[in-house]
Amino acid sequence: MSLKHLTTALAATGAAFILYIGLSYLIAPQATAADFGLATWPQHDGAAFLAVKGVRDVATGLVILALLLTGQRRALGWAMAAIAFVPAGDMVIVLADGGSAGQACGVHGATALAVVLTAVLLLRERPVRAVRAAAEPAQV
DSSP: OOHHHHHHHHHHHHHHHHHHHHHHHHHSHHHHHTTTSOSOOOOGGGGHHHHHHHHHHHHHHHHHHHHHHTTOHHHHHHHHHHHTHHHHHHHHHHHHTTOOHHHIIIIIIHHHHHHHHHHHHHHHOOOHHHHHHHHSOOOO
């Protein structure tokens, strides 16, 4: 499997995963929130904050898909690097609130690492024209 196929699969999987999470927060916010790792969640009028998280996650997935589908692989790499701040921040929030360290690191920390890994791999890809130029014999 080539690096390009691997990074495409990782980015597409990440986009699908975060879209699923975002839609889950929009469709069933209270049920989904229990898996985030915090002890308590907003109730009644405060539950709208869960929808905010859902919208954030859906938008994140759409950005990944837009860059992937338009072939903007370097921009996708930088976007993924920036997006890694979200799960890393979620991990810190869960830990600071006294949530489960295992859940904070196992869910949010692992997600941040996967996003960073995908970003690094995307940023290491060589553009197609650079690969072609390296493969062609030098003209004198």
